Amino acid sequence: MYYKDYSREQRDAALSQLWKDLDRFKAQGLALNMARGVPSPDQLSLSLGILNVLYAEADCRAEDGTDCRNYGVMDGIPECKRLLADMLRVKPDMVMIGGNSSLNMMFDTIACFMNHPVTPGCPAWALVPDRKFLCPVPGYDRHFGITEYFGFEMIPVPMDENGPKMDVVEELVKDPSVKGMWCVPKYSNPTGVTYSDEVVRRIAALQPAAPDFRVMWDDAYCIHDLTDEPDQLLNIFEECEKTGNLDLPIAFCSTSKITFPGSGVAAMAACENNMKVIKAKYKYQTIGYDKLNMLRHVRFFGDLDGMKAHMKKHAEVLRPRFEIVLKKLSEQLDEYGIVRYNHPRGGYFVSVNVVDGTAKRVVELCKESGVILTDAGATYPYGKDPYDSNIRIAPSFPSLEDLSTAMDVFCLCARIAALEKLNEA
Amino acid sequence: MYYKDYSREQRDAALSQLWKDLDRFKAQGLALNMARGVPSPDQLSLSLGILNVLYAEADCRAEDGTDCRNYGVMDGIPECKRLLADMLRVKPDMVMIGGNSSLNMMFDTIACFMNHPVTPGCPAWALVPDRKFLCPVPGYDRHFGITEYFGFEMIPVPMDENGPKMDVVEELVKDPSVKGMWCVPKYSNPTGVTYSDEVVRRIAALQPAAPDFRVMWDDAYCIHDLTDEPDQLLNIFEECEKTGNLDLPIAFCSTSKITFPGSGVAAMAACENNMKVIKAKYKYQTIGYDKLNMLRHVRFFGDLDGMKAHMKKHAEVLRPRFEIVLKKLSEQLDEYGIVRYNHPRGGYFVSVNVVDGTAKRVVELCKESGVILTDAGATYPYGKDPYDSNIRIAPSFPSLEDLSTAMDVFCLCARIAALEKLNEA
Helix, strand or coil, rough: CHHHCCHHHHHHHHHHHHHHHHHHHHHHCCCCCECCCCCCHHHHHHHHHHHHHHCCCCHCCCCCEEEEECCCCCCCCCHHHHHHHHCCCCCCCHHCCCCCCCHHHHHHHHHHHHHHHCCCCCCCHHCCCCCCEEEEEEEHHHHHHHHHHCCCCCEEEECCCCEEEEEEHHHHHHCCCEEEECCCCCCCCCCCCCCHHHHHHHHCCCCCCCCEEEEECCCCCCEEEECCCCCCCCCHHHHHHHHHCCCCEEEEECCCCCCCCCCCCCCEECCCCHHHHHHHHHHHHCCCHHHHHHHHHHHHHCCCCHHHHHHHHHHHHHHHHHHHHHHHHHHHHHCCCCEEECCEECCCEEEEEEECCCCHHHHHHHHCEEEECCCCCCCCHHHHHHCCCCECCCCCCHHHHHHHHHHHHHHHHHHHHHHHHHHHH | CCHHHHHHHHHHHHHHHHHHHHHHHHCCCCEEECCCCCCCCCHHHHHHHHHCCCCCCCEECCCCEEEEECCCCCCCCCCHHHHHHHHHCCCCCHEECCCCCCHHHHHHHHHHHCCCCCCCCCCHHHHCCCCCEEEECCCHHHHHHHHHHHEEEEEEEECCCEECCHHHHHHHHHCCCCCCCEECCCCCCCCCCCCHHHHHHHHCCCCCCCCCCEEECCCCCCCCCCCCCCCCCHHHHHHHHHCCCCCCEEEEEEEEEECCEEEEEEEEEEEEEHHHHHHHHHHHCCCCCCCHHHHHHHHHHCCHHHHHHHHHHHHHHHHHHHHHHHHHHHHHHHHHHCCCCCCEEECCEEEEECCCHHHHHHHHHHCCCCCCCCCCCCCCHHCCCCCEEEHHHHHHHCCHHHHHHHHHHHHHHHHHHHHHHHHHH
């Protein structure tokens, strides 16, 4: 029976029992963490071999003879550009290889356009006092952090099962002070949604009032499938080529969740016009990123097929964790009608909507019981979820046993908060 | 006899012979490069062992237990902060570890202050249309590139054997639109000068009109001694502490010329006030830099003593190269009174002043003969050497034999250009 159909007495009785159950967990002094999309040690161990692929001077030569130990090669060695271009489904000459973090490249891209216009004739973004950025919600807190840091007003755009609501986006881009949009198009953080073909086509067909409007296409989970039937995402560059809108997307990816999050290789891809402005910056910013680490990755994987085979091993470690989360939610919460959640086929998160007005309370109750979740609201600009409903669960890091316990706690807390809320009404 | 004392006939005869000598080199089809301060393969091989210091999961733990393969630790693992703090002669809590390039950290620092004031109440630098930066000359072209990219007017400050002329600096900082100054305080690029105690003390005592004036203290060659009697540089932070000017310096260093230029570790150091603004940026820019590479460096060196022992091996490879350059200059040019040059005790360059108005010609003649030098003028802002006199020689990369040949060519070209110039007069 749904909680909303409970009588006051039934609710009180249920609450009383739930508190007792939660107290038993509290007594265990738990210290469990489902806050961030962080690979588990089991996943990291899959890549240990990469530490040992370079030994001697001969190992340090790129295919074009470059000694990767030395200075130079601003945009990355050819074989690494090819590998990450294949990941992003673009041509290698559209790719620039960066350091260890695609987030860093996104930050640097926005930072670049703040002072150096991406479109000739447009003012630099720092000179647009009412600059705005579109933020599909729920979304990735670190994206929102970057645009907040650079003084953009962030406009939330609701997501549905197909991606951002394009009617809303098409309306908002009529404002010339709207300069861009964050997208995680495949296995979106946190909803797990992959943008539908229609959504990708409508993004490619956008006619923003601002000529310097850019789509930050964070393809963070491009090969991060959990099942053998991965979601299919249209190629944004191909679609933009058809619409004559090739200036629109700037794509990003990294091997952070493929090899080591601290020591992966990041890349970005964009058309010639955009790359010209971006490389004019990199020319001053660096002599070149870590070519030995690029080489390590190419030696370890060989090619994209090698990388995809490696991702299957990750999936084998991750899948049981997602199964536990979904099983616990289904078994312990479905019957009460108090949650909605997705069944992602990839990525790193399960996005749960609890009863409106209770997300903060659930996170707080979990914390008191020794289970750390992502802060409620973190998936919205300025940390403000207008419904106080969305909670991002990151099941990757804990052991299966810990995860199982943490989810028991989560389900208890979600029930308590829901009943408390009903009692308020 | 000095060329200036030659008769016209003597000059013509000398020129005729010099062209014949140069033609013999041209016929060899040389392809030699003394353009950049790039370590030679012999130097790189000194660090090959660093590739193999991490093998197993246990190797990847920092001293505080952090799994360096995973996300996190924004400002660097403790043992690496300690190592690079020792290099910079500061406390570890003043240090932030970055990626593979201190140049990247300098760029990011200027970029930060462009949009986020380093001093509360001051306008961001992007909002100061007539912003200026002091550039001791001759200096490092990549420094000048950064301030040019960000739209600073660059004011050259002459260097002498003690460092930048402080009378000039003290006058210039009275202008509130002068926001900073580039410094390579030890074995300065390219002059090899180490700032005298008086110069360091006068920098520490500066009272700039702009409260947000900052000294970019690029300690690139802090332990890069060529001899057993290294230059001694006062500690800028200690001096600034005495003068109550601790906000002034921001220091940078890296292991680029210690291990591998493409794959070293960079660091910056600053007081709490500055670091607060800088870290408020890094918080959004990255989750953390490559901790495995930090760990590699600590494992490979142990501590600063280990690093200094390693630098002695570099010096053994480098010293004969500097000796060749100085010997050739002395033997082939001194008698004609057409060059001035330094005798550096560290760093990567020999700075040569040829006859005024001939530097471009010398570089061009060398290029036609298969010897690539740093572009004439590169050591000045906007690439403009007002005297067209300074040439930076980078002897580190070529083999001893190649270097010897390249210097023969250089000396011939310097003589030809000098005689041509005299014939013009």
